[in-house]
Amino acid sequence: MAQTQPWLLLTLVGADRPGIVAHVTRVLFGVGAELGETAMMRLGNQFAIMMMVRGAGKPEEVTGLLESVRADFDLKLHVDEIDASLHQHREPDISVTVHSADRSGIVAEVTAALLEAGLNILDLRSDVGGSAEKPIYIMQIDGESSAGIEPIEQCVARFADQGLTVRVTPLETMRG
Amino acid sequence: MPILTYPDDRLKTVCEPVEQFDPELREFAEHLQYTADQGPSAVGIAAPQVGRMQRLCLVDATRAKRPVDNNGPLVLANPEITNWKGFAVGREGCLSIPDYTGKVIRAETIELTAQDLEGRTVTFKMKGFEARIAQHEIDHLDGILFLDRLVSRHADLRQR
Numbered sequence: 001m002a003q004t005q006p007w008l009l010l011t012l013v014g015a016d017r018p019g020i021v022a023h024v025t026r027v028l029f030g031v032g033a034e035l036g037e038t039a040m041m042r043l044g045n046q047f048a049i050m051m052m053v054r055g056a057g058k059p060e061e062v063t064g065l066l067e068s069v070r071a072d073f074d075l076k077l078h079v080d081e082i083d084a085s086l087h088q089h090r091e092p093d094i095s096v097t098v099h100s101a102d103r104s105g106i107v108a109e110v111t112a113a114l115l116e117a118g119l120n121i122l123d124l125r126s127d128v129g130g131s132a133e134k135p136i137y138i139m140q141i142d143g144e145s146s147a148g149i150e151p152i153e154q155c156v157a158r159f160a161d162q163g164l165t166v167r168v169t170p171l172e173t174m175r176g
Numbered sequence: 177m178p179i180l181t182y183p184d185d186r187l188k189t190v191c192e193p194v195e196q197f198d199p200e201l202r203e204f205a206e207h208l209q210y211t212a213d214q215g216p217s218a219v220g221i222a223a224p225q226v227g228r229m230q231r232l233c234l235v236d237a238t239r240a241k242r243p244v245d246n247n248g249p250l251v252l253a254n255p256e257i258t259n260w261k262g263f264a265v266g267r268e269g270c271l272s273i274p275d276y277t278g279k280v281i282r283a284e285t286i287e288l289t290a291q292d293l294e295g296r297t298v299t300f301k302m303k304g305f306e307a308r309i310a311q312h313e314i315d316h317l318d319g320i321l322f323l324d325r326l327v328s329r330h331a332d333l334r335q336r
Contacts, residue, residue, distance in 0.1 A: 087275045089275055089276070089277070091267070091269075091277060092267075093241075095332075097332070123329075125330060140330065140332065170242060171266075171267060172240060172241055172242060172266075172267075172305065173267045173268065173269050173277050174219060174220075174266060174267070174268045174269070174305060174308050174309055174312060175215075175216065175217060175218050175219060175268070175269040175270065175271065175277075176212075176218055176219055176220030176221055176222070176235075176268075176270065176271065176309055176312050176313055176316075
């Protein structure tokens with residue numbers, strides 16, 4: 001039954017506290033739902049969940065199933081039907097690490113340059129560290145390059161003049 | 177030869193030493209290489225991945241997409257790592273675990289001793305990608321998969 005239904009993407013966000021994952025997934029397991037790929041992390045003081053789910057009914061039915069947990073944890077819940085499937089992994093071949101004193105525009109400027117150089121972003125995490133008075137911005141990107149590493153290295157070189165430290169590293173997956 | 181895939185228990189088994197260095201072993205090594213060639217861009221393979229529970233593996237860093245330091249295509253019987261230095265995080269996949277890759281910490285440089293297909297003792301110094309291959313394959317001989325060594329997907333010790 002589950003495999004004949006389309007994947008849904010659930011996003012849930014709420015103030016971080018113990019039990020969110022266990023309670024949400026227990027409800028889904030209880031109705032025979034299948035989980036696919038998920039990403040869950042703490043952002044700020046919030047806990048954010050993105051989760052592929054199928055076999056629990058239509059989006060409005062899943063929203064209803066989770067209403068009790070949503071209310072208990074004061075979560076924001078959104079459910080969309082998506083045209084997704086498993087076993088679609090891509091392997092990154094370039095890693096880009098960026099850090100600098102925090103200022104606006106770092107992500108927009110760097111990712112625009114990487115796009116121009118042919119990098120498709122597969123994974124991006126960024127964080128703000130340092131102190132409230134002197135914040136620093138750190139971004140880690142894994143991606144696949146359509147034109148090799150040289151255009152990436154050339155495109156990020158200009159950021160040195162803007163106070164950004166950008167490191168580009170080739171990645172190769174060892175398979176044996 | 178068909179490749180065993182996780183969660184086959186044989187992939188979790190410690191292998192026996194190679195004791196007979198005969199034409200049958202050499203023929204098996206050729207079949208093992210052929211099997212690895214049929215997989216997706218493999219740079220190594222270990223005997224237990226095809227169900228032969230012996231301490232034999234192939235390591236071939238010449239097949240890396242980007243040129244790396246290497247000792248050429250190697251057939252290693254009874255390999256033992258005798259020295260380790262440094263650590264590096266890298267992404268690994270496995271012929272026995274399709275459609276999944278993850279980050280693993282390995283020693284950056286190693287020295288190992290083994291026997292070739294004639295039973296002669298050989299020693300190698302390896303670093304970087306080749307050292308990673310050897311550690312991954314020797315793990316197979318001890319019933320250890322890269323899944324057993326996964327670190328955070330955001331781990332990063334690459335600067336070296």
